[in-house]
Amino acid sequence: MAEGDGRRHFGDRLAEAVRARRSCLVIGYDPDLDRLPPPVVEPLRRRLAGLGETEALRLAAEVVEQVGRTLVEACAPHAVGVKFQFAFFLALGPWGLGALRRLIVHAQGLGLVVIADAKPGDIASTSTAYARALIGTTPLAGISEATVLGADACTFNPYLGPDSAEPFLAWVDGAGRGLFALVHTSNPGATALQELRLQDGRQVAEAVADVVNSWAMSRRGASGYASVGAVVGATYPEALVSLRRRLPGVWLLLPGVGAQGASPEALAPAFDREGLGGLVSVSRSLLEAWRQQSGDPQGWAAAAAAAASQLQEALERARTAASR
């Protein structure tokens, strides 16, 4: 999406893309080698035997890239975007990062919004480098600059506060990029810290939501939606309802459907009367859909496409529930 859409406001681009593609589904790709489809992993195992570290990483990254292309192409007709889980690519070293860059370009060529899920957040000088790598460009000693990953948006851990967000917000404001700050995560342990009560009665996640909302308020586009979004786990439906109220005009990125147990039906509160406001990312349930369907791993790509189509339909019902 980045190339053609240039520097347009990210919240508006998302609104248009969700309407045009009739989908709020985000294809998740978390390439854990042990969970890739058996017809891919078995030949990979044979080829890896006897290779040195460098060649083994290179080969694994090639396979991860090929599977990613197939997955994204199969599911693209049913989705608005892709979320690449950065950690799995990093685990394959520079070859993994090369594969990630090529997958990002490929997905953007298919018209998909690309989110790099890396969840960085550090003191401002270090956040600057993360932002350059994920959504910006890296200046090269004042002579030139280079795109490293070139995603349309990235996830972000806001725990360090506003100064750590500034370097990302500079790309949001100056280059039409998007930022999704973690507000309430989907994992079982999220409650341990994120639901702690502050002296003023708010939960930590609510206080984080208020900070994120303050970043978003001045960044609303014509659609009414901001270029700063929030990550809210789909596995906590009650938190979703209360955080939706605290974050009007903020795109919510909702992981947790499928493998983590959340269902699309519970997500209706994320959407406004026009069916906007929520993006639902699903990773393992697409790549491993063959297990639930025919059980034939040879058909993994067709199974992923069928699962994406079913999710799109279920999410369309949730998306339009508010307007009924």
Ligand SMILES: O=c1ccn([C@@H]2O[C@H](COP(=O)(O)O)[C@@H](O)[C@H]2O)c(=O)[nH]1
């Ligand atoms: O709160 C969060 C934030 C991010 N994630 C990421 O989303 C996917 C979920 O994968 P599934 O296979 O669909 O469960 C994964 O990349 C996580 O790192 C999250 O799950 N929860």
